[in-house]
């Protein structure tokens with residue numbers, strides 16, 4: 425019988441915590457990690473090397489909670505660095521990883537490991553961020569959390585880039601660059617607006633036809 429890294433009989437699991445910036449995703453990741461550590465499970469934490477906003481080798485939440493993390497450049501590096509004795513793998517800012525990340529976490533889960541990830545579900549244009557759509561699809565459990573809209577105080581699901589002229593999807597920053605916004609106050613200019621105009625026109629012409 426092969427002994428897996430996880431609990432006897434455990435099949436491993438994939439958990440995703442997602443939402444916009446400033447919604448407390450990293451805090452939730454840290455909370456889950458700390459509980460696993462209290463249960464004396466061996467935990468390894470990874471983060472993309474790109475995210476050095478606060479610290480090279482720590483995961484730090486906006487409210488300054490922190491845990492040690494290993495920065496990695498590619499998702500495959502995670503696979504190479506996980507020890508046989510590890511029971512829980514946590515990955516922060518998972519949206520910055522390459523598409524192979526879903527294969528990597530499936531492999532880890534198959535080894536009996538509990539994988540916990542936190543990341544932005546949408547980019548500043550409201551589109552699925554990098555590998556997140558795939559990760560959300562293969563996850564066993566998903567927690568989608570909201571921040572607070574900086575304009576009206578409503579629950580916010582969107583990350584708003586203050587300067588829309590900066591077009592690159594990955595632009596690492598903080599409150600200097602981003603705000604959490606509700607749907608009504610996240611004005612993503614561009615093709616969505618055109619599409620919306622198209623559907624509005626379509627509806628108008630339909631109701632005109634009905635009135636004839």
Ligand SMILES: [Zn+2]
Pocket residue numbers: 573574575576577578605606607608609
């Ligand atoms: Zn709002």
